[in-house]
Amino acid sequence: MQTLIVLFSLKPGTDPAAYEAWARSTDLPVVRKLPSVDSFEVFRTAGLFGSDQKAPYDYVEMIGIRDIPGFRGDVATETMRRVAGEFRQFADSPVFMLTNRISQE
Numbered sequence: 001m002q003t004l005i006v007l008f009s010l011k012p013g014t015d016p017a018a019y020e021a022w023a024r025s026t027d028l029p030v031v032r033k034l035p036s037v038d039s040f041e042v043f044r045t046a047g048l049f050g051s052d053q054k055a056p057y058d059y060v061e062m063i064g065i066r067d068i069p070g071f072r073g074d075v076a077t078e079t080m081r082r083v084a085g086e087f088r089q090f091a092d093s094p095v096f097m098l099t100n101r102i103s104q105e
Contacts, residue, residue: 001038002068003101006061008094016058019090020044030083036070037063057095068098 010019023042031040040063045055065071074080087094 001101002065003099004061004063004065004071005097005099006063006094007057007059007097008061008091009058010090011092014090016044019059022086022090027083027087030079031063034071034074034080036065036067036074038066039064059091 010016028040028042031037041061043060043062045058045060047053048055075084
């Protein structure tokens with residue numbers, strides 16, 4: 001399994017409550033139902049550990065993907081194109097990182 005980690009801040013002037021309501025009502029349930037996805041979580045950052053500084057991003061998404069080719073097909077659907085378009089209305093220059101877990105053998 002691979003994990004897609006998405007780091008982003010909201011566009012200037014965007015209401016965080018509006019984004020979070022959309023994430024709960026649309027993004028989370030739709031993405032969690034994709035056949036290629038094992039898990040999907042969205043986190044609001046709270047700051048930098050051990051510091052009073054603001055985190056460099058407002059939100060972090062973690063999507064556990066069981067099948068990368070299947071995920072590419074899933075995100076190409078009309079529903080996911082709509083959801084992605086809505087996401088782009090909120091997110092300012094999101095960073096998408098595909099990761100592999102390093103585990104003990």
